[in-house]
Amino acid sequence: MATHKLLLLPGDGIGTEVMAEVKRVIGWLESAGLASFAVEEDLVGGAAYDEHGVAISEEAMTRALAADAILLGAVGGPKWANVPYEARPEAGLLRLRKDLQLFANLRPAICYPALADASSLKRELVDGLDMLIVRELTGGVYFGEPKTITDLSDGQKRAVDTQVYESYEIERIARVAFELARTRRNKVVSAEKHNVMKSGVLWKQVVSEVHGAEFSDVALEHQLADSCAMQLVRAPKQFDVLVTDNLFGDILSDVAAMLTGSLGMLPSASLGGVEEISGKRRALYEPVHGAAPDIAGKGLANPIAMIGSLAMALRYSFGLGEAAGRIEAAIAGVLDKGYRTNDIKSEGTTVVGTSGMGDAILAELGAAR
Ligand code: IPM
Ligand code: MN
Numbered sequence: 001m002a003t004h005k006l007l008l009l010p011g012d013g014i015g016t017e018v019m020a021e022v023k024r025v026i027g028w029l030e031s032a033g034l035a036s037f038a039v040e041e042d043l044v045g046g047a048a049y050d051e052h053g054v055a056i057s058e059e060a061m062t063r064a065l066a067a068d069a070i071l072l073g074a075v076g077g078p079k080w081a082n083v084p085y086e087a088r089p090e091a092g093l094l095r096l097r098k099d100l101q102l103f104a105n106l107r108p109a110i111c112y113p114a115l116a117d118a119s120s121l122k123r124e125l126v127d128g129l130d131m132l133i134v135r136e137l138t139g140g141v142y143f144g145e146p147k148t149i150t151d152l153s154d155g156q157k158r159a160v161d162t163q164v165y166e167s168y169e170i171e172r173i174a175r176v177a178f179e180l181a182r183t184r185r186n187k188v189v190s191a192e193k194h195n196v197m198k199s200g201v202l203w204k205q206v207v208s209e210v211h212g213a214e215f216s217d218v219a220l221e222h223q224l225a226d227s228c229a230m231q232l233v234r235a236p237k238q239f240d241v242l243v244t245d246n247l248f249g250d251i252l253s254d255v256a257a258m259l260t261g262s263l264g265m266l267p268s269a270s271l272g273g274v275e276e277i278s279g280k281r282r283a284l285y286e287p288v289h290g291a292a293p294d295i296a297g298k299g300l301a302n303p304i305a306m307i308g309s310l311a312m313a314l315r316y317s318f319g320l321g322e323a324a325g326r327i328e329a330a331i332a333g334v335l336d337k338g339y340r341t342n343d344i345k346s347e348g349t350t351v352v353g354t355s356g357m358g359d360a361i362l363a364e365l366g367a368a369r
Contacts, residue, residue: 001035001036002036002318003036003037003038004035004036004037004038004068004318005037005038005067005068005069006026006038006040006068006069006313007039007040007063007067007070007071008022008023008039008070009041009042009043009044009060009064009070009071009072009073009096010041010047010072010073011043011044011047011072011073011074011092011291012045012046012047012073012074012075012076012077012080012089012296013074013076013077013290013292013293014073014074014289014292014295014301014354015072015073015074015291016073017296017299017301018073018287018301018302018303018305018306018307018354019071019073020354020355020358021303021307021357021358022071022306022307022309022310023039024362025307025310025327025358025361025362025365026039026310028362028365028366029314029323035314035318035323040067042057042059042060042063042064043057043060044060044072044075044093045075045076045089045090045092046075046076046079046080046089048060048092049080049083049089053087054087054092055087055088055089055090055093055095056091056092056095056096061096064096064284065099065100065282068280068317068318069283069284069313069317069318070096070283070285071284071286071309071310071313072285072286073286073287073291073306074286074289074290074291074292075090075092075093075290075291076088076089076090076290076291076293077089077291077293077296078293079293089291094142094143096284097137097138097270097284098143100272100282100284101273101282102137102270102271102272102282102284103139103172103271103272103273104134104135104136104137104176104270104271105133105134105136105137105269105270105271106132106133106135106176106180106268106269106270106312106316107132107133107134107135107253107257107266107268107288108131108133108267108268109129109130109131109132109133109236109253109256109257109259109260109266110130110260110265110266111126111127111128111130111259111260111261112260112265112331112332113127113128114332114335114336114338115260115262115265115335115344116261117261117346118261118262118343118344118345118346119258119261120258120259121233121236121259125235125237125259126236126237126259126260126261128237129236129259129260130184131236131237131240131241131242131256132184132240132241132242133241133242133243133249133252133253133256134173134176134177134180134241134242134243134244134249135244135245135246135249135250135252136165136169136170136243136244136245136246136249137246137249137270138169138246139164139165139166139169139245139246140163140164140165140199140245140247141161141162141163141164141247142246142247143246144162145162145164146160146162147160147161147162163197163199163245163247164199165199165202165245167202167206170203170206170207170210171206171209172273173243174206174207174211174243175210175214175215176243176271177190177241177243178210178211178218180241181215181240181241182215182217182218184240184241186217186218186219186240187218187219187220187221187239187241188211188218188219188220188221188240188241188242188243189220189221189222189223189228189239189241189242189243190203190207190220190221190242190243190244191223191224191225191228191242191243191244191248191252192204192225192244192245193224193248194222195224199245207220207222207243208220225244225248228244228248228252229251229252229255232252232255232256232259233255233259236256239256253268253288254288257288257289261344262302262343263288263289263305263343264287264289264301264302264304264305264341264343265304265305265344266287266288266289266305266308267285267286267287267288267305267308267309267311268285268286268287268288268309268312269283269284269285269309269312269313269316270286271283281316281317283313283316285309285310285312285313285317287305287308289302289305295342299353299354299355300353300354301341301354302341302342302343302344302354302357303341303354303357304341304357304361307327307331307358307361308328308331310327311323311324311325311328311331312324314327327365330364331361334357334360334361334364337350337360337364338350339357339360341353341354341357
């Protein structure tokens with residue numbers, strides 16, 4: 001059996017608590033003989049700043065570059081509100097994305113029937129929702145230069161962020177979206193603002209070209225990003241794959257996440273290109289939720305998104321789709337049995353904490369053996 005190099009970066013806030021549950025699931029995978037891992041662990045975000053004065057150390061970056069896959073918890077918190085901008089916790093995550101060239105961020109939004117009542121939308125609108133947001137992750141306004149605040153002569157200041165995309169960046173993310181659509185319901189919506197932004201004009205044009213040349217069997221629809229936000233809360237089940245840029249993807253994926261009942265439910269994968277010689281693809285997996293400092297340290301956090309992120313790693317990085325499926329089935333199973341963390345509780349359910357949810361999932365996994 002191949003041994004997979006897995007780097008764990010729990011990070012800050014609830015990141016460490018939900019990662020603890022993932023470690024138990026890793027232990028189960030190994031003891032059940034389903035997988036073998038060489039696990040390393042390091043710091044990122046505020047935790048790395050406290051130890052090293054930077055949001056990620058060079059040593060951790062070296063480990064990240066050597067890993068087959070990375071699992072990241074969350075970064076950030078009020079404790080680091082005043083650290084230098086370059087060393088803020090988010091910088092660690094952004095450096096990982098950029099240096100590992102993880103350009104494709106896959107954010108599935110699946111509404112488990114058992115949770116439809118936890119959504120802020122009516123059950124009939126979200127029950128059975130199964131969409132995938134494909135967010136461009138290494139370009140756009142997040143990384144475009146110049147990115148500055150300058151003093152003007154009249155005492156005013158000017159802030160500049162730069163939204164920039166080159167055609168190759170749009171081509172490769174469009175390909176990921178179309179390829180994934182073929183494995184699903186064969187429909188892609190592409191969202192941009194071509195009515196206001198040049199980058200939107202190019203985005204729409206390049207997506208159309210890739211579609212025409214390579215994927216004309218896939219249904220493609222273009223939506224303006226604002227209208228797309230409206231459609232997401234009006235009729236979310238119209239979406240199969242939604243492809244969009246870095247900033248719109250950040251916003252729209254939070255909206256999509258909330259449709260499912262809780263941010264605490266959603267895993268994500270950030271993938272690089274396939275390397276020519278090794279055939280490997282760099283990958284980082286993380287929950288969509290953040291560090292949630294308000295509940296950190298209390299044992300209340302929902303570990304499902306983090307455990308689901310491990311399942312995505314098994315599927316996309318390690319070719320262990322069957323083991324991934326068992327974990328996902330166990331998650332659905334505990335929800336069916338009525339176990340809920342605080343964020344997804346409703347009447348008549350059994351409220352458990354972080355480790356209680358871990359216990360329930362492990363028991364379910366054992367039962368499925
Ligand atoms: C996300 C987060 C990050 C982002 C932050 C932490 C930099 O919100 O992964 O969606 O904006 O991309
Ligand atoms: Mn976000």
